[in-house]
Amino acid sequence: MSERSHVLIMDDEKNYLLVLQTLLEDAGYVVTAISDPETALAFLDESEVDVVVTDMKMPKVTGRDVLQRAKKKWIHIPVLIMTAFGSIESAVEVMKHGAFDYITKPFSNDELLLSIHNAVELSRVHRQYRLLQEAMEDRYGVHKIVGRSRAIRDVLVMVDRAAPSRSTVLITGESGTGKELVARAIHYSSHRKDKPFVSVNCMALNAGVLESELFGHEKGSFTGAVAMRRGRFEQADGGTLFLDEIGELTQDLQVKLLRVLQERRFERVGGSEPVDVDIRVVAATNKDIAELVTNGLLRDDLHYRLNVVQIPLPSLRERREDIPSLVAWFVEKVISENSMPSKSFSTEALNYLTGYEWPGNIRQLENVVESCLVLVPGPVISVDDLPPDIRDEEAQFKSAVDLLPVQLDLAGTLEKIEAALIRRALVRAELVQVKAAEYLGISKSLLQYKLKKYGITGH
Numbered sequence: 001m002s003e004r005s006h007v008l009i010m011d012d013e014k015n016y017l018l019v020l021q022t023l024l025e026d027a028g029y030v031v032t033a034i035s036d037p038e039t040a041l042a043f044l045d046e047s048e049v050d051v052v053v054t055d056m057k058m059p060k061v062t063g064r065d066v067l068q069r070a071k072k073k074w075i076h077i078p079v080l081i082m083t084a085f086g087s088i089e090s091a092v093e094v095m096k097h098g099a100f101d102y103i104t105k106p107f108s109n110d111e112l113l114l115s116i117h118n119a120v121e122l123s124r125v126h127r128q129y130r131l132l133q134e135a136m137e138d139r140y141g142v143h144k145i146v147g148r149s150r151a152i153r154d155v156l157v158m159v160d161r162a163a164p165s166r167s168t169v170l171i172t173g174e175s176g177t178g179k180e181l182v183a184r185a186i187h188y189s190s191h192r193k194d195k196p197f198v199s200v201n202c203m204a205l206n207a208g209v210l211e212s213e214l215f216g217h218e219k220g221s222f223t224g225a226v227a228m229r230r231g232r233f234e235q236a237d238g239g240t241l242f243l244d245e246i247g248e249l250t251q252d253l254q255v256k257l258l259r260v261l262q263e264r265r266f267e268r269v270g271g272s273e274p275v276d277v278d279i280r281v282v283a284a285t286n287k288d289i290a291e292l293v294t295n296g297l298l299r300d301d302l303h304y305r306l307n308v309v310q311i312p313l314p315s316l317r318e319r320r321e322d323i324p325s326l327v328a329w330f331v332e333k334v335i336s337e338n339s340m341p342s343k344s345f346s347t348e349a350l351n352y353l354t355g356y357e358w359p360g361n362i363r364q365l366e367n368v369v370e371s372c373l374v375l376v377p378g379p380v381i382s383v384d385d386l387p388p389d390i391r392d393e394e395a396q397f398k399s400a401v402d403l404l405p406v407q408l409d410l411a412g413t414l415e416k417i418e419a420a421l422i423r424r425a426l427v428r429a430e431l432v433q434v435k436a437a438e439y440l441g442i443s444k445s446l447l448q449y450k451l452k453k454y455g456i457t458g459h
Helices: 014-026 037-046 063-073 088-096 109-140 150-162 179-188 207-215 251-263 289-294 300-306 316-338 347-355 361-375 393-402 410-428 433-440 444-454
Strands: 006-010 030-034 051-055 079-083 101-104 169-172 197-201 240-244 280-285 309-312
Touching: 006 014, 006 037, 014 030, 014 109, 030 037, 037 051, 037 063, 051 063, 051 109, 063 079, 063 088, 079 109, 088 101, 101 109, 150 179, 150 309, 150 316, 169 179, 179 197, 179 240, 179 280, 197 207, 207 251, 251 300, 289 300, 316 347, 316 361, 347 410, 410 433, 410 444, 433 444
Parallel strands: 006 030, 006 051, 051 079, 079 101, 169 280, 169 309, 197 240, 240 280
Antiparallel strands: none
């Protein structure tokens, strides 16, 4: 029996209390026996208890009173009721109020020990679940979004403001910018944090499978449906459902989703009985939401329902100043998860990482950091250890040009490219203008002219 299995017993009959204490201590439990229920309730405020066992009939405070107060303040602690005045009616009543079990005196020792054993197991599960929830909140809370740039601070402000509400949230941004991380931050910063966070990638499944995945199905509703299955909406009841790549939903599924958002109810595939749910929906897309509506890929009415609060995420190249912090975060994460010796990136390598365009955004950066940590044997990762596409500036330039549209404003585009190259040079030169001018092959005075022209402050 675990040392943490602590049982609190309340009974105004002190002799009976002593007998119970001896029985449970012999079974390996830590036991606190208190004859005054008010004192016992005060003890609960100060101590960690796994199970409460209380007599039903006591002066001033009854077992039912103890149960009701325990369920309000210590909801995860199982409460067992004992009484010599048992009846079916009173048993049903205390069970309705949340009693774990109801035992009528006299009872066998084995009966009591079995009930307490089961209650302790339930209490242990509750404790593990709470620890898991705290760990998830610590891992995905808003304070775990890395970065101090203005762009990411704006995102954090919106997350803080949106989290306490019931409003539907639409997160937009390129692939790899951290949309699911922001969705989790919203969930774990809300009053729903103790309930499930359920994630669905709408692009990963075909329409038929996705419908069943979202709404569940009844037994026999299609070939292979050998039993009733609850879908993601039911699994997320009380919590948050994250729908990633929302633009991939078919028109039929969009109609069903619209109904859930409006009525908070739906039918399983093959079913006719409505299922009510209390959920918050957070959706995300890496596509232009207005373009999806214009092209008929997203229903107008669903767009309005989803786009109550929109949180646009910046690309990594729009928040370059956060790259060193992100690299440090990923280095610590990979080293910790793999029990690796300490490693770091050289200043020059970090400058190359900061100047890269990162088409795959944060996800690509994490993969590069992990790859370098795994493959480089020494304690310092240099420029030569970086992937070729990051250290090869000609390849970077050709790749960037290939992504440009054929028809464009040449003068305006060249100015944007020039400004981007100046910013990258400044980053690599650690904001030293003389060094940045050397990288660019121009004079310091010309660099200063162009900084003024493009409104570049170096920050």
